[in-house]
Amino acid sequence: MAHHCYFNGITTSVEATNIHITDLGLLRGYGLFDYFRTYNGRPFKWDWYWERYERSAKLMRLPNPISKEDAYRVVLDLIKKSGLDDCGIRFVLTGGYAEDSMTMSKPNLLIISEDIHPVKPKEYETGIKVISHEYVRDYPDLKSTDYKHLMILQPEIKEAGASDVLFYKRGYISELSRSNIFLVKNDILITPNRKILRGITRRFVLELAKEHFKVEERNVELSELFDADEVFTTSSTKKVLPITQIDKKIIAGGVVGSKTKFLLDLMNEKVKNW
Amino acid sequence: MAHHCYFNGITTSVEATNIHITDLGLLRGYGLFDYFRTYNGRPFKWDWYWERYERSAKLMRLPNPISKEDAYRVVLDLIKKSGLDDCGIRFVLTGGYAEDSMTMSKPNLLIISEDIHPVKPKEYETGIKVISHEYVRDYPDLKSTDYKHLMILQPEIKEAGASDVLFYKRGYISELSRSNIFLVKNDILITPNRKILRGITRRFVLELAKEHFKVEERNVELSELFDADEVFTTSSTKKVLPITQIDKKIIAGGVVGSKTKFLLDLMNEKVKNW
Structure with missing residues (x-):
């Protein structure tokens, strides 16, 4: 099994996931990042995590495009596809594509499963x-x-x-x-x-x-x-x-x-x- | 004609240019941006611009993957392809792809031609x-x-x-x-x-x-x-x-x-x- 990425509604392998170069996260550093991990295939402290993610999105003035329930379903799907009990989940929410490299229209949401790089x-x-x-x-x-x-x-x-x-x-x-x-x-x-x-x-x-x-x-x-x-x-x-x-x-x-x-x-x- | 993007050696239309989601510019905000414009199809103050770009890359510890001469050729090609006398040229140099979302290997260089959004x-x-x-x-x-x-x-x-x-x-x-x-x-x-x-x-x-x-x-x-x-x-x-x-x-x-x-x-x- 391998790591996957959910990107605005579609889940593909991380390897196959690209983003257009007019993304404001890339061009203007306008991106929220959040991260949590799983234990035994279950997201650790999901409620706390979600609370922080929503708060960050609000403070960054990035409209959050996904409900807590849908995000949870995506996360469980990514964990299952990873085949791992313990994996990391990265949320990246950016200002989306902007042809003029400044004006936000619709944010881009990536949810990515990753290996955990544990401490020695x-x-x-x-x-x-x-x-x-x-x-x-x-x-x-x-x-x-x-x-x-x-x-x-x-x-x-x-x-x-x-x-x-x-x-x-x-x-x-x-x-x-x-x-x-x-x-x-x-x-x-x-x-x-x-x-x-x-x-x-x-x-x-x-x-x-x-x-x-x-x-x-x-x-x-x-x-x-x-x-x-x-x-x-x-x-x-x-x-x-x-x-x-x-x-x-x-x-x-x-x-x-x-x-x-x-x-x-x-x-x-x-x-x-x- | 339309705007184009040079990306690590290959020039395609801006529309068709994507970057992989493990890019450190996207994930970690680790990216240099620089910009200049042309007048009458000629880069304005190219020498000053290049001097600043090289200095920024050095300070950001991003190895610059292109020589001044090659970059100039790319820029002239982008201007020609744009069909415009006056256009903007954006350089974006990022930490490149990192599977572990932290370790830099080879930087990604984008050079993009753009419309100028003039003051009213x-x-x-x-x-x-x-x-x-x-x-x-x-x-x-x-x-x-x-x-x-x-x-x-x-x-x-x-x-x-x-x-x-x-x-x-x-x-x-x-x-x-x-x-x-x-x-x-x-x-x-x-x-x-x-x-x-x-x-x-x-x-x-x-x-x-x-x-x-x-x-x-x-x-x-x-x-x-x-x-x-x-x-x-x-x-x-x-x-x-x-x-x-x-x-x-x-x-x-x-x-x-x-x-x-x-x-x-x-x-x-x-x-x-x-």
Whole structure:
């Protein structure tokens, strides 16, 4: 079996799916992107996901051309066609075709099934390294296709032997390029709540954590990370992934913390029977 | 005749040109855009244009797959096929196809001929209205495909009866969404020189103006516009276009200034026999 793409009502193999070059997503970066994954062939937190997708479309002034029910049917069909229990589903909603390269008429909706590129198991044992970079995404609470900044930074990330980049602005951290960030200090779980994309996994982990720890959602200074007891990042593909180095600074002796492990285990347990 | 698109070595009609959905320009907004126009069938300021295109590609870490000479041949062929004396030429260079939606391999280059959408002649008589908006483009000195912010602002621009948006940040102006800005005060021509795209027409107008006026390229406060003697914007399609209203404020009594007219006439004269 293979991955497929739903494009404005028609589903074909990803390989066979093309888009016309006057698409405003291509010409003007006018595109919403969203992503979730499945566990055991079932979309993970579909309701949360859909809520965010609809909200993003509204904020981007892109008319959403599909109902929640129809989208769910499409998603189940794509999962079935993939032949996989665990796959990623990408939504791309663009401003559609514009002959004058500016005026939106009818949006283009792509729904694509994909392989999941999981974290190397070893990274859950060692943690990852990230580099910090002063930047905040435009419309950070929207999941758009705007990853230009990350793409341009790729050589720096590679050169530093890092896995990702941590964004901060005027001393306050926001998020990694495609995931949220948490820290633990004195048994309190802390995560930024401004200039971020509200990740589905972030929300899930916060719900799990609130039953066990004190939780603070607030402005977080970059400097707080350097003497944190634990730092980790969350996303659909990373789940709960420890961060043990930021730039040249080793966090908490480079050891993966107990709360990070606890939350990862708890999440793994919850999704096992999703 | 009709417009055509060169795509990685093959030229077909724009209508028939598609791109695969794994293109990083579409999925990740990782695309360079550049644009120039022709006069009398000849590319206007091709050398300046090429210099900027190559510089943008380098800064975006996009390997440029075509030599200046080959690109020029392509451009002349597209102009010929268009059957037009005056047309627009759009370059779009993206991160290419990426199966994992992240890793760049070989960039995709599109070169497209287009109709020019000229300013309504009346607007040179009355000037245009713009609205101000606090924003600065990410990598402002790069001409990328990142116009998301402008696309989202479209309803505000329309509602205000404006033609465009003027960006400023912390009190300092930078540029309009697709053109540069100038003001005249006490016979001095002033234009911002930071956080801007260095437009081909901006450069051309500065060269023309320096023979006639005192010119300052420097930081410009938004408030300076409101008691300017003249304000105008420059771009390939707008040439030298007066601005007579910013938000609710009428500039210089709403009258198009003499230096604006002088520079527009001078430019029209210069391009007539280009």
